[in-house]
Amino acid sequence: MKQFFSLVAVALLGSAAWGQTMVTLTVDMTNEMVSADGVHVAGNFQGWESGATPMTDNMDGTWSYSFSSDTAATYQYKFINGNAWGSDESIPDACAYDGNRQIMVDGAMGDVSSTVCYNSCAACGMTTVRFRVDMSDEEVSEFGVHVAGNFQDPVWQPGDTEMTDPDGDMVYESIQHFDAADMTEVEFKFINGNVWTDPNELIDGACGNELGNRVLMLDSENILLAADGTGAAYCFGSCTACVAPLVVTFTVDMSVVSTVSPEGVHLAGSFQGWDPVGTPLTDNGDGTWSVSSEVPPGTHEFKFINSNAWDGNEENMEGSGCNNGGNRIATFDAMNNNYTACFNTCPGESCTPDPDPANITFRVNMAEQELTSDQAVFVWGGFTGWQGGAIEMTDADGDGVWEHTENISGGANVDYKYSIGHPNDEGVVEESGVFVMDGDTTNWTLAGCGVDNGFGGFNRRHVRSGMDEVLDVVCFNTCSDCEGSDAFVQDLTQAMMLFPNPAEGRVVVAGLSGAAQVSVVDVQGRAARVWDNLVLNGQTELSLEGLRTGFYHVVLEQEGARGVQRLVIK
Numbered sequence: 001m002k003q004f005f006s007l008v009a010v011a012l013l014g015s016a017a018w019g020q021t022m023v024t025l026t027v028d029m030t031n032e033m034v035s036a037d038g039v040h041v042a043g044n045f046q047g048w049e050s051g052a053t054p055m056t057d058n059m060d061g062t063w064s065y066s067f068s069s070d071t072a073a074t075y076q077y078k079f080i081n082g083n084a085w086g087s088d089e090s091i092p093d094a095c096a097y098d099g100n101r102q103i104m105v106d107g108a109m110g111d112v113s114s115t116v117c118y119n120s121c122a123a124c125g126m127t128t129v130r131f132r133v134d135m136s137d138e139e140v141s142e143f144g145v146h147v148a149g150n151f152q153d154p155v156w157q158p159g160d161t162e163m164t165d166p167d168g169d170m171v172y173e174s175i176q177h178f179d180a181a182d183m184t185e186v187e188f189k190f191i192n193g194n195v196w197t198d199p200n201e202l203i204d205g206a207c208g209n210e211l212g213n214r215v216l217m218l219d220s221e222n223i224l225l226a227a228d229g230t231g232a233a234y235c236f237g238s239c240t241a242c243v244a245p246l247v248v249t250f251t252v253d254m255s256v257v258s259t260v261s262p263e264g265v266h267l268a269g270s271f272q273g274w275d276p277v278g279t280p281l282t283d284n285g286d287g288t289w290s291v292s293s294e295v296p297p298g299t300h301e302f303k304f305i306n307s308n309a310w311d312g313n314e315e316n317m318e319g320s321g322c323n324n325g326g327n328r329i330a331t332f333d334a335m336n337n338n339y340t341a342c343f344n345t346c347p348g349e350s351c352t353p354d355p356d357p358a359n360i361t362f363r364v365n366m367a368e369q370e371l372t373s374d375q376a377v378f379v380w381g382g383f384t385g386w387q388g389g390a391i392e393m394t395d396a397d398g399d400g401v402w403e404h405t406e407n408i409s410g411g412a413n414v415d416y417k418y419s420i421g422h423p424n425d426e427g428v429v430e431e432s433g434v435f436v437m438d439g440d441t442t443n444w445t446l447a448g449c450g451v452d453n454g455f456g457g458f459n460r461r462h463v464r465s466g467m468d469e470v471l472d473v474v475c476f477n478t479c480s481d482c483e484g485s486d487a488f489v490q491d492l493t494q495a496m497m498l499f500p501n502p503a504e505g506r507v508v509v510a511g512l513s514g515a516a517q518v519s520v521v522d523v524q525g526r527a528a529r530v531w532d533n534l535v536l537n538g539q540t541e542l543s544l545e546g547l548r549t550g551f552y553h554v555v556l557e558q559e560g561a562r563g564v565q566r567l568v569i570k
Contacts, residue, residue: 020068021105024113027079028124030061031117035082036426039063042088043077043100051083062115069105076100079118084430086386092222093273094130095121095175121222122177129176129216129223131163132233133190134242136170141193145172148200149188149213159194171233178218186216190236207239231271232296245294246337252304253342255287256353258409261307265289268313269302269328277308288340297334301327304343311385315411319346344411350502352568355466357409362393363473364418367400367482369429371420377402377476380423381416381459387423401473408464412566415451415459418476431460431477463566465553495563496556502568503544509554510539516558518542520567528552544569 025041039055042048045067055063069075078100080088091101103114121128131147145163148156163172178186187209192199202212209215214234216225227234227241235242250267254260267279272293281289281304301323306312315326321341323329328346330339342351362379371377380390383406393402408414419430451461462471475482497510509518513536520529520542528547534540542554549569556563 020070022066022068022111023075023103023105024064024066024111025077025103026058026062026064026113026115027055028062028115028117029081030124032081035087037083040080040083041065041077042080043075045069045075045077050080050085050088054083055079073105075103075105077103081118089119092119092121092128093224094128094222121175125180127178127180127183127218127221127223129178129186129218130225131174131176131188132171132225133163134171134233134235135192136235136242138192138236141198143194143198146191146194147174147188148191149186151176151178151183151186151188158191158196158198158200162194163190180218180221184218186218187213188216189213192236201237203237203239207234231273241296243297245296246332246334247292248295248332248337248339249290249292250281251288251290251338251340252281253288253340253351254306256342256345256351257306258354258357261312263308266305266308267291267293267302268305270300271295271302276305276310276313280308295332297332299329299331301329303327306343314344315382315415317344317346319349321347350568350570352412352502354410355412355464357407358464358466359405359468360408360414360462360464361403361405361470362416363401363403363471364393365401365473365475365482367475369420369476375420378419378422379404379416380419381414383408383414383416390419390423412464414462414464416462417459420476465566496565498554498565498567502570504570505544506541507544507554507567508539508541509536509556512536512556512558512563513538514558516556519555520544520547521553521555
């Protein structure tokens with residue numbers, strides 16, 4: 001599953017000036033196979049550039065990077081085993097802020113540093129617990145909220161471990177680290193104040209021991225303290241959350257997919273720890289699958305999985321009700337506790353069946369690249385599981401055009417890209433795309449045929465028809481064939497737009513002007529309708545009356561240029 005990174009601006013905590021503070025970030029890679037590209041760090045202190053900030057190998061399994069800060073700030077960051085998004089670490093919920101690591105500089109505490117294990121919250125071998133308590137039903141003491149327990153030194157000190165609520169949601173938190181070799185469980189309780197005479201909890205046996213204390217087993221490296229299976233914090237003095245969870249019924253129409261996995265259909269989301277196997281759905285016998293699950297009221301991200309592992313998750317979803325990372329997003333309350341959608345389709349959009357499995361032949365012209373005798377060209381994408389399953393292409397006739405044919409099933413959108421060398425190998429050259437500034441803003445957009453991959457880069461995209469297809473030859477890292485090639489044709493696909501799509505009775509071609517030949521072509525490649533010398537006026541309506549429902553392509557040819565868009569007629 002793909003996670004998405006908040007571009008959090010530096011939060012100023014004060015305006016007083018002081019000498020520079022040195023911030024040192026260290027990651028222990030002992031448990032990882034380090035990429036040939038080394039280890040990098042990206043964060044809001046350097047613009048979230050995945051390959052711009054290499055770390056230094058300390059030759060003891062750890063890697064470090066230091067920078068200076070001359071202002072109070074909150075820095076968010078994450079480590080990358082390599083130099084590209086997609087090989088970045090997944091931050092556990094026990095220490096994640098907006099999905100990232102966080103370190104604060106206030107100017108008064110001198111130089112700051114952090115040493116953690118890659119993909120974990122603390123140093124390797126340590127256990128992290130994020131203590132949380134919801135004080136929504138309490139009048140919080142002027143002396144704050146504290147947690148006390150047998151993990152303190154000395155133990156059971158009511159005023160030593162203060163909890164904070166930086167976002168003002170009445171959930172107070174404190175992150176603590178333990179040596180897993182010394183402790184197997186933690187006994188603790190929360191105090192509304194800082195002395196034992198202040199209100200403190202007396203917990204019943206549902207989540208406590210005979211002394212009225214809470215007990216937590218340290219059975220994993222990173223633990224987010226949560227009530228029940230909802231992910232919500234414990235209510236002060238209670239074994240449940242302050243707000244009762246909703247029972248939300250999730251239903252997904254799987255009739256649009258060619259094959260439902262033998263492992264069944266599952267649901268994963270922020271409310272259940274993004275566990276792809278933890279929430280199975282039940283087959284309703286009519287093509288739909290459902291599950292009723294306890295969910296805290298509020299806004300959540302989630303997706304359906306055609307399997308019980310992330311290789312079957314929904315992808316390439318775009319539209320209202322889906323965020324830019326391809327997850328579904330919905331707000332649940334007492335009046336909104338049912339969710340229904342088609343697999344791989346955002347809510348409110350027409351359900352479109354997956355095209356039949358078919359062979360796709362990928363072709364890339366390497367005429368403008370200088371390849372050595374031991375270099376090969378690879379294609380990779382959603383159908384390969386991305387980098388790890390990249391497929392070597394061949395140039396059997398030596399014409400510089402490398403090809404590979406793959407039988408592909410699943411959704412219509414096929415995202416992919418080419419590289420010189422295997423993407424996991426040292427010295428690989430992958431397609432990078434061309435970016436331009438969007439007006440005077442700081443938003444970068446892709447110019448050409450690429451689609452945003454959510455990690456600051458791009459992928460190519462082909463829309464499958466369900467028939468065997470041979471893709472047009474493209475020059476490496478460009479949107480059309482190499483100039484001078486016999487097959488060179490300017491690509492108008494990016495400028496060409498169709499709406500509505502799916503269409504019924506008519507469709508509008510937008511984005512282009514001037515005379516053109518326009519064809520509607522069926523999945524067998526036969527022209528179902530042709531308009532010769534049609535004068536486009538920016539928004540030109542085409543009649544689809546008499547055409548049967550199904551998949552088509554609209555092909556537009558104009559002065560040596562060509563554009564193709566997929567069309568569904570309903």
